[in-house]
Amino acid sequence: MKKRVTLKQIARELEVSVSTVSKALKNSEEISRDTKDKIQAFAKLYNYRPNNIALSLKNKNTKNIGVIIPDIVHHFFTTVFRGIEQYAGKKGYNVMICVSDESFEKEVLNMELLANGSVDGFILSLSAETQERNDYNHIKEVLGQGIPVVLFDRVSKDVLCDKVILNDQEIAYEAVKVMIGSGKTKIALVTTENYFNVSSNRAQGFEKAIRDANLAFDENLILTLPYQSEGDELIRDFFESNTIDAVLCVNEIFAIKCMDVVQRQGKRVPEDISFIGFTNGILSKYSTPRLSTVAQHGERMGETAAKLLIDRIENDVDDNFRTEVISGTLIQRDSTIN
Amino acid sequence: MKKRVTLKQIARELEVSVSTVSKALKNSEEISRDTKDKIQAFAKLYNYRPNNIALSLKNKNTKNIGVIIPDIVHHFFTTVFRGIEQYAGKKGYNVMICVSDESFEKEVLNMELLANGSVDGFILSLSAETQERNDYNHIKEVLGQGIPVVLFDRVSKDVLCDKVILNDQEIAYEAVKVMIGSGKTKIALVTTENYFNVSSNRAQGFEKAIRDANLAFDENLILTLPYQSEGDELIRDFFESNTIDAVLCVNEIFAIKCMDVVQRQGKRVPEDISFIGFTNGILSKYSTPRLSTVAQHGERMGETAAKLLIDRIENDVDDNFRTEVISGTLIQRDSTIN
DNA sequence: TTGTAAGCGTTATCAC
DNA sequence: GTGATAACGCTTACAA
Numbered sequence: 001m002k003k004r005v006t007l008k009q010i011a012r013e014l015e016v017s018v019s020t021v022s023k024a025l026k027n028s029e030e031i032s033r034d035t036k037d038k039i040q041a042f043a044k045l046y047n048y049r050p051n052n053i054a055l056s057l058k059n060k061n062t063k064n065i066g067v068i069i070p071d072i073v074h075h076f077f078t079t080v081f082r083g084i085e086q087y088a089g090k091k092g093y094n095v096m097i098c099v100s101d102e103s104f105e106k107e108v109l110n111m112e113l114l115a116n117g118s119v120d121g122f123i124l125s126l127s128a129e130t131q132e133r134n135d136y137n138h139i140k141e142v143l144g145q146g147i148p149v150v151l152f153d154r155v156s157k158d159v160l161c162d163k164v165i166l167n168d169q170e171i172a173y174e175a176v177k178v179m180i181g182s183g184k185t186k187i188a189l190v191t192t193e194n195y196f197n198v199s200s201n202r203a204q205g206f207e208k209a210i211r212d213a214n215l216a217f218d219e220n221l222i223l224t225l226p227y228q229s230e231g232d233e234l235i236r237d238f239f240e241s242n243t244i245d246a247v248l249c250v251n252e253i254f255a256i257k258c259m260d261v262v263q264r265q266g267k268r269v270p271e272d273i274s275f276i277g278f279t280n281g282i283l284s285k286y287s288t289p290r291l292s293t294v295a296q297h298g299e300r301m302g303e304t305a306a307k308l309l310i311d312r313i314e315n316d317v318d319d320n321f322r323t324e325v326i327s328g329t330l331i332q333r334d335s336t337i338n
Numbered sequence: 339m340k341k342r343v344t345l346k347q348i349a350r351e352l353e354v355s356v357s358t359v360s361k362a363l364k365n366s367e368e369i370s371r372d373t374k375d376k377i378q379a380f381a382k383l384y385n386y387r388p389n390n391i392a393l394s395l396k397n398k399n400t401k402n403i404g405v406i407i408p409d410i411v412h413h414f415f416t417t418v419f420r421g422i423e424q425y426a427g428k429k430g431y432n433v434m435i436c437v438s439d440e441s442f443e444k445e446v447l448n449m450e451l452l453a454n455g456s457v458d459g460f461i462l463s464l465s466a467e468t469q470e471r472n473d474y475n476h477i478k479e480v481l482g483q484g485i486p487v488v489l490f491d492r493v494s495k496d497v498l499c500d501k502v503i504l505n506d507q508e509i510a511y512e513a514v515k516v517m518i519g520s521g522k523t524k525i526a527l528v529t530t531e532n533y534f535n536v537s538s539n540r541a542q543g544f545e546k547a548i549r550d551a552n553l554a555f556d557e558n559l560i561l562t563l564p565y566q567s568e569g570d571e572l573i574r575d576f577f578e579s580n581t582i583d584a585v586l587c588v589n590e591i592f593a594i595k596c597m598d599v600v601q602r603q604g605k606r607v608p609e610d611i612s613f614i615g616f617t618n619g620i621l622s623k624y625s626t627p628r629l630s631t632v633a634q635h636g637e638r639m640g641e642t643a644a645k646l647l648i649d650r651i652e653n654d655v656d657d658n659f660r661t662e663v664i665s666g667t668l669i670q671r672d673s674t675i676n
Numbered sequence: 677t678t679g680t681a682a683g684c685g686t687t688a689t690c691a692c
Numbered sequence: 693g694t695g696a697t698a699a700c701g702c703t704t705a706c707a708a
Contacts, residue, residue: 002482004454004483006701006702007701016679017679019680019704020679023678026703031677031678035678047479049454051455051700051702054455054700057391057395059702064456072420074416082410082437085410096433097423097434098423116342118402145340346685356686356687357686357688357697360685360686368693368694373693388685388686389686392687393685393687394700395699396688396699397700398700
């Protein structure tokens with residue numbers, strides 16, 4: 001087991017000073033051809049690699065970025081992560097990832113942990129609990145220390161930093177308009193609690209589309225499901241006790257579940273009821289019928305977030321924070337009439 | 339923007355020495371109550387936190403573990419990752435994650451990057467290309483430097499280290515036996531290239547089950563699909579030109595695709611053809627019909643891998659490497675006859 | 677052309 | 693009870 005070799009060892013071995021070795025390995029002009037050759041050869045032989053930690057301490061940067069997301073087993077987030085990872089990798093950054101599990105406490109803990117020198121900046125999407133409590137002190141703290149943060153998807157106006165979001169309201173508006181265009185008039189919204197900024201924005205787009213089309217806006221046609229729990233009962237009841245011919249769902253799972261319930265009740269999709277979901281994930285592509293959906297372009301979001309962050313890390317720009325808006329794309333499949 | 343405060347600053351401010359501050363903050367008995375109180379109060383006020391990087395350099399450990407997986411947008415891997423993250427978090431470790439994208443080169447690069455002091459150990463699942471080339475020098479190198487590595491799922495006998503795998507052969511055997519038990523005799527296998535150890539193991543279990551039941555083993559009933567590309571044509575041809583009444587697929591997507599093709603050809607699932615897939619992912623639960631599948635217990639795999647790794651990091655054990663075998667569970671849904 | 681020394685933030689050893 | 697010093701591995705003025 002040959003441990004990693006250090007400058008000091010090379011220096012001792014070759015009977016030169018540490019700084020000579022350091023310079024030689026950087027091909028410095030200061031050092032003679034001979035010495036450089038000798039040192040470089042030796043270094044190559046022993047496969048010398050500078051120690052990242054020592055470099056970080058010296059340079060006061062880690063070339064790491066911290067990503068904190070609510071859930072990793074989740075198509076949208078992994079997709080964003082892929083975008084981050086790819087861009088960061090190209091720029092020579094590594095990614096440390098922490099999962100908040102939708103918990104405020106874990107989000108805070110993870111941020112504090114990584115903020116103690118482990119990363120040069122953060123990319124994060126707020127946990128459900130954080131959005132519910134509306135407490136962003138941990139983020140402000142980190143920002144106050146001069147560590148840049150980029151928020152994506154689940155963001156808050158209360159935090160001043162760079163952000164990447166979807167045009168949730170507009171694209172929800174579009175989606176509903178499409179369904180209205182195909183003759184639907186009793187349109188429902190299946191959503192989560194309103195403290196999710198994305199849900200609330202989508203709801204606004206939904207309502208606006210209905211009103212703009214002079215359709216009756218009926219509060220009863222909004223089903224709020226508990227985030228990440230079953231709620232199958234609620235769905236059944238909802239579709240039994242209401243007359244509905246089109247549904248917008250704020251995520252893919254809700255859509256799949258609702259389609260399932262409705263089809264079991266003997267209705268045809270899309271003839272009797274059409275569906276549009278959010279998140280163009282794997283489920284949408286393989287459901288029966290295939291689900292029309294709003295693609296959120298997670299990879300692009302991730303890439304954009306990483307770009308904003310690295311920009312700020314490297315160029316220590318001024319305080320005019322940017323918000324990049326990614327345009328969703330409505331992908332029509334078999335759950336809507338084309 | 340108040341930067342993080344350091345020991346040195348506290349020392350200067352309070353007119354004591356750095357070492358006194360350090361000790362005081364560790365509540366050392368050496369320091370007087372008074373001094374400690376003063377220093378601790380000050381530290382709390384300025385929210386002092388020790389710098390992780392400096393600690394790493396000093397202690398020669400980073401409390402980071404590196405995870406390298408072929409793909410992040412993939413249910414099984416994210417599931418394993420969640421297990422790793424949870425266990426590691428509990429043990430005070432952070433996780434750095436790199437994606438090899440099924441590329442040998444990226445796998446090597448990522449390992450080298452992180453091996454330069456950034457992590458205390460690795461958990462990794464081999465990329466497709468690495469398995470194909472059968473080149474594991476990068477891993478042996480890292481092991482040679484005394485950095486522990488745990489391989490999971492996609493492993494190789496050529497690397498001596500701790501491993502976590504599924505009982506692929508046995509559970510594939512089980513799955514086929516179940517289909518045989520329900521009267522099926524023309525059983526097909528849909529798989530990937532054989533250099534994937536998991537596919538090859540599952541194929542062995544498949545063959546053994548067929549032979550043990552005294553059924554004819556027909557090479558033609560094995561469809562090898564290109565990993566991660568379409569192959570829809572191949573699937574159609576395969577099911578058109580062969581008489582098949584049951585199918586074992588080495589992953590979920592293959593199963594869903596095949597079910598779809600077969601159903602479009604007018605066959606009923608499971609009456610005419612039954613299906614069992616691997617990876618109890620989200621697709622299986624929501625497909626039509628719901629897919630029977632082998633749960634790989636990714637989370638448990640991840641947790642086990644993390645445990646093996648951290649054990650080795652902290653206890654620098656001897657060279658008797660362990661291989662933990664996770665037992666898959668056959669989950670019967672509607673794509674098989676119960 | 678090479679070497680010395682200071683510094684990054686921390687801790688541990690030893691001296692006062 | 694407190695402080696100076698060295699060390700972790702590396703870089704970079706500055707001396708020699």
